[in-house]
Amino acid sequence: MKFFTKDKTPRGKILAYCVLVFHGAIALLAPVLHLTPTDEQDATTMLQGISFDHWLGTDGLGRDVFSRVLHGGRPSLVIALVATAIAAMIGVSLGSFAALAGGWIDEALSRLIDFLLAVPTLILLLLIASFFGQDPVILSLTLGLMYAPPIARVSRASTQILLARDFVRVARLQGGNGLTILVNEILPNIWQVVFNEIAMQFTWIILAFSSLSFLGLGVTPPTPEWGLMIAEARSYMTINPVSVIAPICMLASLVLAVQALVDHE
Amino acid sequence: MNNILSFDQVCVEASSAKDAEFPILDSISLNLQQGESLGIVGGSGSGKSTLLRVAMGILARGLSLASGTVVTAGVDLLKVGPEMRQKMYGNKIALVPQSIGEALSPHRTIEGHFRDTLGSAASIEKMVDALVDSGLEGSKFLHRFPHQVSGGERQRILIALALVRSPELLLLDEPTSALDRDVAAEVLATISRLQVKRRFALICVSHDFEVVRRTCGQLAVMNNGRIVERGPTDHVLTKPTDSYTKALLDSIPKPNHRIRESHSIGSHSVISANKISVIRGTKNRVLDSVDFKVRQGEVVGVIGQSGSGKSTLLSVICGLVSPSSGSICNEDGFDLSIPLAKRPSNITSAIQLVFQNPDDSLNPKRTVQQSLSRYSGATVSQLIQVLESVELTSTFLSRYPSEMSGGEKQRVAIARALLTQPKILLLDEVTSALDVNIQAAVFQMLAKVQQSTKMAMVIVSHDLELVASFADRLVVLKDGLATEHGSAQIR
Numbered sequence: 001m002k003f004f005t006k007d008k009t010p011r012g013k014i015l016a017y018c019v020l021v022f023h024g025a026i027a028l029l030a031p032v033l034h035l036t037p038t039d040e041q042d043a044t045t046m047l048q049g050i051s052f053d054h055w056l057g058t059d060g061l062g063r064d065v066f067s068r069v070l071h072g073g074r075p076s077l078v079i080a081l082v083a084t085a086i087a088a089m090i091g092v093s094l095g096s097f098a099a100l101a102g103g104w105i106d107e108a109l110s111r112l113i114d115f116l117l118a119v120p121t122l123i124l125l126l127l128i129a130s131f132f133g134q135d136p137v138i139l140s141l142t143l144g145l146m147y148a149p150p151i152a153r154v155s156r157a158s159t160q161i162l163l164a165r166d167f168v169r170v171a172r173l174q175g176g177n178g179l180t181i182l183v184n185e186i187l188p189n190i191w192q193v194v195f196n197e198i199a200m201q202f203t204w205i206i207l208a209f210s211s212l213s214f215l216g217l218g219v220t221p222p223t224p225e226w227g228l229m230i231a232e233a234r235s236y237m238t239i240n241p242v243s244v245i246a247p248i249c250m251l252a253s254l255v256l257a258v259q260a261l262v263d264h265e
Numbered sequence: 266m267n268n269i270l271s272f273d274q275v276c277v278e279a280s281s282a283k284d285a286e287f288p289i290l291d292s293i294s295l296n297l298q299q300g301e302s303l304g305i306v307g308g309s310g311s312g313k314s315t316l317l318r319v320a321m322g323i324l325a326r327g328l329s330l331a332s333g334t335v336v337t338a339g340v341d342l343l344k345v346g347p348e349m350r351q352k353m354y355g356n357k358i359a360l361v362p363q364s365i366g367e368a369l370s371p372h373r374t375i376e377g378h379f380r381d382t383l384g385s386a387a388s389i390e391k392m393v394d395a396l397v398d399s400g401l402e403g404s405k406f407l408h409r410f411p412h413q414v415s416g417g418e419r420q421r422i423l424i425a426l427a428l429v430r431s432p433e434l435l436l437l438d439e440p441t442s443a444l445d446r447d448v449a450a451e452v453l454a455t456i457s458r459l460q461v462k463r464r465f466a467l468i469c470v471s472h473d474f475e476v477v478r479r480t481c482g483q484l485a486v487m488n489n490g491r492i493v494e495r496g497p498t499d500h501v502l503t504k505p506t507d508s509y510t511k512a513l514l515d516s517i518p519k520p521n522h523r524i525r526e527s528h529s530i531g532s533h534s535v536i537s538a539n540k541i542s543v544i545r546g547t548k549n550r551v552l553d554s555v556d557f558k559v560r561q562g563e564v565v566g567v568i569g570q571s572g573s574g575k576s577t578l579l580s581v582i583c584g585l586v587s588p589s590s591g592s593i594c595n596e597d598g599f600d601l602s603i604p605l606a607k608r609p610s611n612i613t614s615a616i617q618l619v620f621q622n623p624d625d626s627l628n629p630k631r632t633v634q635q636s637l638s639r640y641s642g643a644t645v646s647q648l649i650q651v652l653e654s655v656e657l658t659s660t661f662l663s664r665y666p667s668e669m670s671g672g673e674k675q676r677v678a679i680a681r682a683l684l685t686q687p688k689i690l691l692l693d694e695v696t697s698a699l700d701v702n703i704q705a706a707v708f709q710m711l712a713k714v715q716q717s718t719k720m721a722m723v724i725v726s727h728d729l730e731l732v733a734s735f736a737d738r739l740v741v742l743k744d745g746l747a748t749e750h751g752s753a754q755i756r
Binding site for chain 2: 173
């Protein structure tokens with residue numbers, strides 16, 4: 001039916017962009033907005049509902065939920081961006097190298113990818129976090145490694161398709177070696193597909209990191225983080241539901257916006 | 266009066282101003298009655314495929330009907346909704362698409378395809394009848410999958426599928442472009458036999474006058490969206506009045522007419538292959554003990570049907586495929602059976618291959634300049650020089666493949682091969698994706714290049730006349746065997 005649709009940006013795409021810009025803006029601007037400090041406790045104003053002083057009420061320690069929600073995306077975003085970059089580097093190079101090399105190298109790398117996919121991510125993360133503590137560098141590295149296999153698979157498959165194209169054969173006939181062919185002929189043509197996969201993995205990494213925080217192994221309190229906030233507010237959810245709903249909405253809107261954009265590509 | 270299809274002053278334009286150099290269809294008027302057949306010939310971009318689509322009520326994205334009316338089997342298909350159109354398809358109008366490789370679902374048997382088309386009216390008897398009508402042993406094919414039938418059989422199955430519900434109008438889009446000569450002739454004979462017998466109206470779009478001559482009583486020549494000449498086929502072919510028609514007819518290769526004159530041929534071989542065989546799988550011999558020699562400055566034509574091993578022979582020479590047995594070496598005795606990656610760069614660059622499909626042989630994300638200079642490291646002035654040798658200008662340097670026509674892309678692909686100054690140039694069906702008049706121009710250009718560089722060429726094609734008019738010597742491949750060597754001049 002595509003013959004009959006007019007060329008215009010779908011509304012969902014515009015909305016998704018707006019949500020992403022909103023998230024980016026608050027993550028960048030939260031520290032300069034002169035909000036109530038996120039760790040300022042006040043025993044007299046515990047578990048209050050929505051008010052003019054506290055737009056989203058207060059949590060069990062009397063801290064301002066609004067301020068904490070705005071700051072709460074920063075650790076997830078930073079870790080997720082770093083981890084995604086690592087996953088992309090590992091995934092794309094591993095996948096395309098496997099396809100280019102072929103033969104037993106391809107076979108061995110593919111089995112390695114299968115093995116990594118079979119490891120339960122959250123359990124491994126829990127193990128790593130309990131061994132090495134909540135070190136953001138190690139967490140990013142682990143997340144990056146664990147979320148590289150799907151990217152590697154997509155890169156490998158798309159590279160294999162391109163290897164059968166004539167312009168890649170011509171490059172070989174003209175004396176191009178593996179690396180130059182990869183950089184010049186293959187990457188520009190697989191990038192769109194691979195980038196979508198990377199964006200998808202970005203959302204999974206955010207969710208994984210928030211899950212870790214929820215379990216108490218992501219960030220250290222009192223740092224505000226959505227997963228941790230949900231965990232903390234869980235016990236008094238019936239008294240101030242906003243303190244749970246607000247971080248959930250933020251997390252969900254970020255993940256949905258990225259996925260919607262990927263869908264519209 | 267039984268008007269099946271009528272176009273009245275139809276103009277179709279591109280909606281974006283950028284593409285609107287000329288209308289895609291410009292004041293097209295035509296009438297087609299029951300039992301009539303109209304062939305439409307024109308170069309690529311002449312609007313002939315758009316005309317077919319419009320007849321089916323489909324306007325591709327970015328196109329709009331500026332004026333005029335189209336009535337197909339009594340219905341203005343461009344105005345009715347998709348459900349109505351769907352009802353008409355198969356029943357009143359049927360199309361046999363160009364890419365016969367993709368027209369059948371690979372996971373469905375031929376019987377399944379008939380059931381999809383016929384719906385509740387399906388019966389084995391009907392299916393067998395339809396297949397027999399198109400010249401196939403019906404019952405043999407029903408349980409086969411599309412990959413289990415040959416190209417010619419596939420085309421016949423598609424025709425049977427199109428005709429099984431007795432449509433009033435049959436549209437054929439390049440019915441034989443994917444078929445070998447002999448098979449194509451048989452398919453065309455079947456089409457005209459069916460047309461006489463069943464008296465449906467027929468439109469056949471092709472770039473090949475021969476296809477139209479064999480199937481259609483009327484002929485229309487299209488150029489830049491307009492019908493420039495129309496009349497009874499024999500009349501147009503023998504007494505063309507329009508200059509474009511004349512140019513098209515002139516560019517058809519004729520027997521005993523040489524595009525290229527032979528020059529001095531050296532005595533030593535640049536390639537000598539001895540009993541090379543290529544075996545795919547366990548015992549499928551793609552090439553079977555082929556002896557093959559190319560001397561310096563010689564143009565060797567390799568002809569054969571599809572599947573005869575022509576392309577494999579080229580792949581062996583340039584190193585993309587290693588021979589299973591036999592020996593192949595260059596003029597200095599360098600063993601060319603070792604894989605490409607292990608060859609020194611001067612050996613690799615001395616043998617260049619130009620592929621059949623220019624859409625596939627240029628990186629879509631790279632400009633011409635990037636594609637040309639990437640591996641050769643040529644300077645801009647060298648690039649301009651080589652572009653001029655293939656009759657392109659320096660303005661092409663900044664273009665992407667999507668901004669060029671098929672012929673231009675193929676010239677760029679040839680220019681890229683020339684940049685490494687090869688001693689031997691392998692050409693794999695380089696013009697089969699191009700229009701006839703552009704084919705002739707590309708070959709004339711190649712003749713000039715060959716004359717000035719004195720390089721050896723191996724040219725593979727299924728078009729005997731074209732190769733015979735160009736090559737010094739012919740090699741015929743059949744089922745992997747080199748069966749005939751002869752001088753091209755004899756033919």
